[in-house]
Amino acid sequence: MDGALSQADHGPAIVAIRALYTYSEGMDRAAAEAAIDSNLWARCVARLRGEILNQPRLAFGGELADCHAFLRSAAAYEADGNSAHLQPMVPLVIGAARRHFRPMLEAAAVLRQTADLRNPASWYPDARKIRRKIVMHMGPTNSGKTFSALQRLREGKQGVYCGPLRLLALEVYESLNQQGAITNLVTGQERREVMFASHTSCTVEMTNLDKEYDVAVIDEVQMIGDESRGWAWTRALLGVQAREVHVCGDPASAPVVRKLAAACGDELEERVYERLTPLSVSEESLGGTIRGIRKGDAVVAFSRRDIYQLRRLIERSTGHKCCVVYGRLPPETRNSQARLFNDPTSGYDVLVASDAIGMGLNLNIRRVVFSTLTKFNGSHTAVLSASQMKQIAGRAGRAGGIYPEGEVSTFDDEDLPLLAQGMVQPSEPVIAAGLQPNTEQVVQFAESWRGIHGSVPNLSRLLANFLEASQLDGDYFMCDNNETMRIAQAIEGVPNLTLAQQHDLTAAPVRLRDPDIRACFLRYAEALATSTPIAVDVQLPISSRASARHLDVLESRMQAVELYCWLANRFPLVFTDLDAAEKLRARAITSIESGLMQLSTNATEHGIKEANARRAQIAKGSDVTPP
Numbered sequence: 252m253d254g255a256l257s258q259a260d261h262g263p264a265i266v267a268i269r270a271l272y273t274y275s276e277g278m279d280r281a282a283a284e285a286a287i288d289s290n291l292w293a294r295c296v297a298r299l300r301g302e303i304l305n306q307p308r309l310a311f312g313g314e315l316a317d318c319h320a321f322l323r324s325a326a327a328y329e330a331d332g333n334s335a336h337l338q339p340m341v342p343l344v345i346g347a348a349r350r351h352f353r354p355m356l357e358a359a360a361v362l363r364q365t366a367d368l369r370n371p372a373s374w375y376p377d378a379r380k381i382r383r384k385i386v387m388h389m390g391p392t393n394s395g396k397t398f399s400a401l402q403r404l405r406e407g408k409q410g411v412y413c414g415p416l417r418l419l420a421l422e423v424y425e426s427l428n429q430q431g432a433i434t435n436l437v438t439g440q441e442r443r444e445v446m447f448a449s450h451t452s453c454t455v456e457m458t459n460l461d462k463e464y465d466v467a468v469i470d471e472v473q474m475i476g477d478e479s480r481g482w483a484w485t486r487a488l489l490g491v492q493a494r495e496v497h498v499c500g501d502p503a504s505a506p507v508v509r510k511l512a513a514a515c516g517d518e519l520e521e522r523v524y525e526r527l528t529p530l531s532v533s534e535e536s537l538g539g540t541i542r543g544i545r546k547g548d549a550v551v552a553f554s555r556r557d558i559y560q561l562r563r564l565i566e567r568s569t570g571h572k573c574c575v576v577y578g579r580l581p582p583e584t585r586n587s588q589a590r591l592f593n594d595p596t597s598g599y600d601v602l603v604a605s606d607a608i609g610m611g612l613n614l615n616i617r618r619v620v621f622s623t624l625t626k627f628n629g630s631h632t633a634v635l636s637a638s639q640m641k642q643i644a645g646r647a648g649r650a651g652g653i654y655p656e657g658e659v660s661t662f663d664d665e666d667l668p669l670l671a672q673g674m675v676q677p678s679e680p681v682i683a684a685g686l687q688p689n690t691e692q693v694v695q696f697a698e699s700w701r702g703i704h705g706s707v708p709n710l711s712r713l714l715a716n717f718l719e720a721s722q723l724d725g726d727y728f729m730c731d732n733n734e735t736m737r738i739a740q741a742i743e744g745v746p747n748l749t750l751a752q753q754h755d756l757t758a759a760p761v762r763l764r765d766p767d768i769r770a771c772f773l774r775y776a777e778a779l780a781t782s783t784p785i786a787v788d789v790q791l792p793i794s795s796r797a798s799a800r801h802l803d804v805l806e807s808r809m810q811a812v813e814l815y816c817w818l819a820n821r822f823p824l825v826f827t828d829l830d831a832a833e834k835l836r837a838r839a840i841t842s843i844e845s846g847l848m849q850l851s852t853n854a855t856e857h858g859i860k861e862a863n864a865r866r867a868q869i870a871k872g873s874d875v876t877p878p
Contacts, residue, residue: 256304260322267325268300270337277341285345286359288719291352292344299347309350310343317343358703359720365699366720368686371727372514375460375490383517384495385488387472389502390524392645393657399522400468400497404450405432407466407495413455413487415471415480417441418582419611424452439760440816441833456483456758460490467493471610472500473638473681475507478731481685485727488684489515501638503678510726511684527650532674533660536667537620541565546600547617547654550662551643553605553626555579559799561622562603562850569601575847576604576612579806581813581840588847589614595653609642617654619647622662624669629733640673685730688717690754696720697750710753711739737763745773747780760817762810771811775818779825787815787832791839802846809839 256264271277272293281287287295302310303321311317320339328336348356372379386403388396404410405427412423417438424436424443427450436443437453451459455469469491475484488498488511496517498508505521512519537543541564544550550565552558555577562573574588589612591599606626608614624640625632635643648657659674661667688696696717697707707713714732723729735757742748742756756779761772771789778785789811794801812835819826 256307256322260325261304263322263325263329264303265300266329267321267337267340268296268303270328270334271296271299271340271344274334274337274341276334277337277344280338280341281345281348285348286356286363286720287345287348288359291348291355291359295344295348295352298351299344302347303343310347312346361699361703362696362716362720363722365696366688366692366717367722368688368727368729369722369724370514371485371686372489372511378460378490378492379515381463381492381494383493383515385508385512385517385519386495386497387505387508387519387521388497388499388524389505389521391501391526392642393528393530393649394524394526395650396522396524397468397470397499399524400470400499401426403495403497404466404468405430407464408449409462409464410450410466411458411462411464411468411491411493412450412452413458413467413469413491414452414611415455415474416582416607416611417454418585418607419470420452420454421582421586422611422613427452439820440813442820455487456480458483458487458491460486460492462492464491464493466495466497467491468497468499470499472498472508473504473678474500475504475684476681477685479734480730481728482687482730483685485511485684485686501642501678501681503638504681507681507684507726510682514726526645528648528655528657530645530648530657530659530674532671533618533658533667536661536664539663541568541662544569544571544601544620545618546571547615548620549602549604549608549614549616549618549646550620550622551604551606551608552622555605555803557622558603558605565601565603571601572599573601573603574599576602576607578605578607579810581809581836581843583840584843584847585612587844606639606643608646609639612646613649614646615649615652615654616647616657618658618660619644620660620662621666621670624661624666624673634669635673636679637673637676638678640670641678644670644674683726683728686723686727687730687732687735688714688721690751693717693754694751707750709739709743710750710757711736711743713750714739741769741773742776745776745780748776752779755821759814760810761814762807765807765810767807768811768814772814775815775826779818779822782825784825784827786828787812787826787835789815789835791835791842796849799850802843802850805839805843805846809836809843812836812839 278289278292281292299310307318324336324339388400390396404412414420414423420436420438424434427434432450433445433448434450434452435448437451437457439454439457469487472484475481509519544565550561552561558575558577562575565571565573574592576585576588591597592602593615624635626635644659647659648654661670697713701707714736718729721729738757738761741763742753756776761768763769775785789808791808792801792804812832815826815832816829819829819832
C-alpha cells in the first residue's frame with residue numbers, strides 16, 4: 252500500500268475509473284447519501300483516480316482488503332463490462348468527496364435539507380390535528396359520484412368545493428346558492444363573496460387551508476397525477492381542514508388516494524359507482540364526411556382553428572346551427588353555449604367542442620364524434636390515452652336527459668378501432684401525487700443559498716437549483732415547471748421585484764406566446780416592482796361584423812383583463828381598478844357571445860344561399876350533385 256499500483260493492476264483500474272465518470276446509478280446513490288450532484292461527481296472521480304494511481308493508501312485508508320476488493324471489481328468490469336461491478340466503488344468516490352470537497356458537501360447538505368420535499372403531509376400540522384375521514388367516490392362519468400358528494404356538502408354547516416375548472420366552481424356556486432346554502436365563489440380571477448356565507452366554491456388552487464370546514468369536496472381527484480397541476484390536488488387533499496373530505500374521480504386514482512390517506516393517518520371509506528346510462532361505440536364511423544352529423548351530436552376537435560373550421564362546414568353543409576365550447580372561452584360563455592345546446596327550442600342542435608367538455612357542463616349529448624384521436628400536448632402530437640378517450644366519450648348520454656343512451660364514434664374509419672380499444676382498456680393507475688415548491692419554500696431556499704454563496708441567482712436558475720437539490724419519496728413526483736420557468740425568464744429583466752413577488756407572478760394566467768398579453772404582463776410587473784398603482788389598460792376591439800379573427804382578438808383582450816383581475820386579487824394596492832376591470836370583463840363576455848351568435852347566423856345564411864343555388868342549377872338540368 253506504500254507505492255503506486257503495479258503495472259498489471261494499472262490497466263483494469265483505469266478502465267473502471269473511466270466508467271465511473273458516467274455511472275448514473277452511482278451518481279444517484281451518491282446524491283442520495285452525500286449530496287453529490289452530477290458536476291461534483293465528475294470532480295470526485297477525478298480526485299479518486301489520482302489517489303488510486305499515485306496514493307492508494309489515501310484512497311483506501313490503508314486497508315489492504317479494500318484495495319484488493321477494488322482491484323477484483325476493476326478486473327471483473329474490464330472482463331465483462333457489467334456495470335454492477337462498479338457499485339462497490341461508489342463509497343470510494345464518496346470518500347474522495349469528503350476528503351477534498353467537505354465545505355461544498357456541507358453547503359449542499361444544507362440546501363438539500365431546505366429542499367427536502369419528503370413527507371409533505373407534515374407541512375400541514377393544523378390538518379393533522381383533525382381526525383379526518385376521507386370518502387372516495389370512484390366511478391366513470393355519468394355515474395352520480397359527484398352528485399352524492401355535493402349532497403353531503405350541502406348538508407354540512409361549513410363546506411368547501413374544490414374543482415378543476417372555473418366553470419365547475421361557478422356551476423357549484425350557482426347550484427348551492429339556488430338550494431339555499433349561502434356560498435362564495437373564489438377563483439384566481441374572480442371573487443364573489445358575501446357576509447355570513449357558509450360555503451365556498453373554488454378552483455382547487457384557491458383552496459383555503461387556514462379555515463376549518465365540516466365537509467370538503469375535491470373533484471376530479473385523478474388530476475393529482477397531472478404533470479402540470481397535480482400539486483394543487485396534493486395540497487388540497489393533504490392540507491384541507493375538514494372532518495369529512497370527499498374525493499371524486501376515476502377509479503384509477505384510488506391507489507394514490509389510499510397512500511395519502513395512510514400518510515395522514517386518516518380514516519378511509521371507499522364507494523364505487525357504475526355508469527347510470529349505457530354507452531356504446533358506433534359500428535361505423537362517419538366515413539370522413541360531415542353529412543352524417545345529426546341533432547344532439549358533439550364533435551370534438553383539439554384546436555381553436557379546427558373547431559371554427561368544423562363549425563363553418565357543418566353549418567353551411569347540413570343546416571345545423573352549432574354551439575362551440577373550448578378552453579379560451581370565459582366560463583360564463585361556455586355556460587351560455589351549453590344552455591343553447593341543451594334547449595330544444597333554441598335552434599342550436601350540434602356542439603363543436605374541445606376536450607373542455609370532458610369536465611363540467613351538464614350537456615344533453617346523444618353522440619360524441621371524435622374528429623381526430625391525436626392532440627398536441629405542449630411538446631408533440633400524441634394519441635389520446637384511454638383515460639382521456641373515456642373522459643370525453645363519457646359525456647354522451649345522461650341520466651334524466653333527453654338522450655338516456657350514449658354513443659361515441661369517429662370521423663374517420665381508421666380511428667374507430669383505436670377508439671373501441673381505448674374504451675375497454677383499463678386506465679393507467681395513478682400511483683404518485685404531484686408536488687411543487689411554494690413561495691415560502693423557494694424564499695427559504697434562496698436564503699440558504701445566499702448564506703453559502705453570498706448572492707442569489709435569478710429565479711429561473713434558483714428554481715433549477717432547487718429542483719436539483721430536492722428530495723422526494725416514491726409516492727410523489729415533481730410537477731413540470733416549464734411554464735413557471737418561462738414566466739420567470741420573462742420577468743428577469745424587470746428590476747426591483749422581490750423574490751416572493753417574482754415567484755407569485757409565475758402562477759399568473761398569462762399566455763406569453765401572445766405578444767400583446769406578454770407586453771401587458773411586463774407593464775403590470777413593472778408597476779408591481781415600483782409599487783405604482785396602475786389601471787386596467789385594455790381596449791376591446793370594435794367591429795360591425797363578427798369573424799373568427801375578431802373573436803380571437805376579443806378573447807386575447809379578455810385574457811389581458813382577466814390577468815389584471817388575477818393580479819388585483821393578490822396585489823390590491825397596485826392593481827386598484829378591479830371594479831373597472833370586472834365591468835370590462837362583462838362587456839367582453841357580452842361581445843364574445845354576440846359574436847358567436849352572429850357567426851352562426853352568417854354561416855347558416857351562406858349555407859342557405861349555396862343550397863338554393865345548387866337547387867337552381869339542378870332545375871336547369873345541371874349535373875351538380877346535391878349534398
